[in-house]
Amino acid sequence: MGRTVTGVDSSDEGPPGDPHGWLPPDEPVSLLDPDGSYHEDPEHPLDLDDEQLRELYRLMVVTRKVDREAINLQRQGQLGVYASCLGQEAAQVASAYALGADDWIFPSYRELGAALVRQVDAAGLLHLYRGTWLSDHDPYAHNFALMSIPIGTQALHATGFAMGAKLDGASIVTLTYYGDGGTSEGDPHEAMTFAGVNDAPVVFFVQNNQYAISVPLDRQTAAPTLAHKAIGYGMPGLRCDGNDVLGTYAVTRRAVERARRGEGPAFIEAMTYRMEAHTTSDDPTRYRTKEEREEAAKTDPIARMKNFLTARDLYDDELEREIDEQAQELATYVRDGIYDADHGDPMELFEHVYVEPEGHFEDQAAQLRAELDSAGEGS
Amino acid sequence: MAVTLAQAINQALKDAMSDDERVLMFGEDVGRLGGVFRVTDGLQEMFGEGRCYDTPLAESGIVGTAIGLAMYGYRPIAEMQFDGFTYPAFEQIVSHLAKMPNRSRGTVKLPVTIRIPYGGGIGAVEHHSESPESYWVHTQGLKVLTPGTPEDGYSMMRAAISSDDPVVFLEPKRRYWMKSDVELPVETEPATQAVVRREGTDASLFCYGPMVRTALEAADAAADEGWYLEVVDLRSLAPLDTPAILASVQRTGRAIVVHEASRTLGMGAEVAARIQEGAFYHLEAPVLRATGFDTPYPPAKLEEYWLPDVDRILDCLERSLSY
């Protein structure tokens, strides 16, 4: 056998120059072709039952629906801005699904799909984009940290959390998401250094959607692949077809279990494509062609999983109806939760800055109170 | 011709790059896209990918390499995409850009311009609306400039690029689309001088960047009530034009400092200190501050309650007049 993705097992021995088998495979792991045909890979056996296979599909469809609803809400002036995950549903859903219930996710701003796997309140999540508050979900309720906007910074939090879990003897793995652009920032590099040195149970999951706003991958790195960076920090660099929900699941699952066994961190590069603009404020016609996008659309993650399920007799009209209804229900819930949502009492601005606010800004709070009173606003 | 602040800065960049081939422009998305605010629109087309280029997503890298390029002999202009994303570059700005010239006893010159769109009022998500000027002003070795008009956007940007000192150039992003009727190129007052935008007799409003227009609106509103406010656009936060500040207070006897940044250790603190040091006997009232609150910048839907506006300025005026 040539180079395979063997780096996730402790027993692995790689070729000279890569004794641990940490260099990435030549081709990303892929179990589903774009047309949905499945090929077995002995290194990535499918440990999912029929219900779970359907569940992965359902989560992707629901994600796409809510994502679309968020874009619509933005167009209607209900959100200030929104960063769509269109096209990245498989990468997010599969990786989040590969985690155990006690494991933690440290997301960027684009991870709606991962959030829905965790059953984070989707309307609450979008308050960040509406600007009713800076975020609106309890990280501890879902083991889903706050969405981080400064690029790549959350990788360190995931690493620290994993170090804490290890120190405490808890069987918790963390997974952090960032983008191809994020691999250029300093923080993720420091995170990988810390994770490697401490054998921290953390998985660095990079969705390589080919762009950081307008900047294409080849202006972001000169490395053969992003996954090649991993070996430099002492961890395996894995790659998967991020539009293949099964391949992504299998690769992430192995990395997560390896980390759980105490064998250290891993880095996963999931190859995907950002089908939408960077955010609703962006105009991608300035930097990429329609043809390129159309070509990428042919690798759609949802269509191929539907073909797969159909071929296995796991998909029928009833399932379709059921899933569509669920998706619609959640989209309506999100719309109701966001539409004209009130920002609440402005005095809250002073409420959470300190645990012990005494002495900081009583005069300023009084000033705002007076301003609100004279404008006839507030409670 | 009607010119926006964004267009004026864009023209200044073009003219500077045409005049001096050592001038480079780089940052995230500044090339092909022309910047998220289109301030660098057309530069890559005009000057090629060698002189206007997209960097990897790494602010420390952007400023750190700007320092190296400057040591080589270039005059780099580096863009930080937003105020709140400057912090990864803090180390390079504070430890090297600001200090290396002094460290080298003047042998190393770092004619670097760091462009930073700053301030709020655009309904953005977190980290896109901050006013970090105090960090830069408190860092010795940096000049800190901020235009409040399109004319100054052009002229002060040219001055920043020509300066042999490192300059942090703060662009009030909510005023990018503000227009002036002006023919470019234009040369306004020297960049380190404050300018009286409107003369008045009853109190001085000291303001800069995004608040210049707000202060002028407050002065309009006050005039309707029979109070005449002098509006002083500081323009340069480091150095601060102390003589112009004192002269204005000597005329009016009252001072109000206006800025978006949080109050504590904001520019208002320094301006007030200089006024009481230099014009104590001219003061009819304490120096007051109309500013953002000492809380993190709020979510978009609450920013109107947080940002200083005409009413907050007039409240200060009322209090000042009550002494």
Ligand SMILES: Cc1ncc(C[n+]2csc(CCOP(=O)(O)OP(=O)(O)O)c2C)c(N)n1
């Ligand atoms: C530290 C920092 N610098 C700049 C930005 C502005 N910014 C927001 S998203 C983005 C591109 C991110 O690209 P990538 O990491 O590939 O993730 P994607 O958005 O494609 O998911 C940039 C430059 C930021 N949010 N944080």
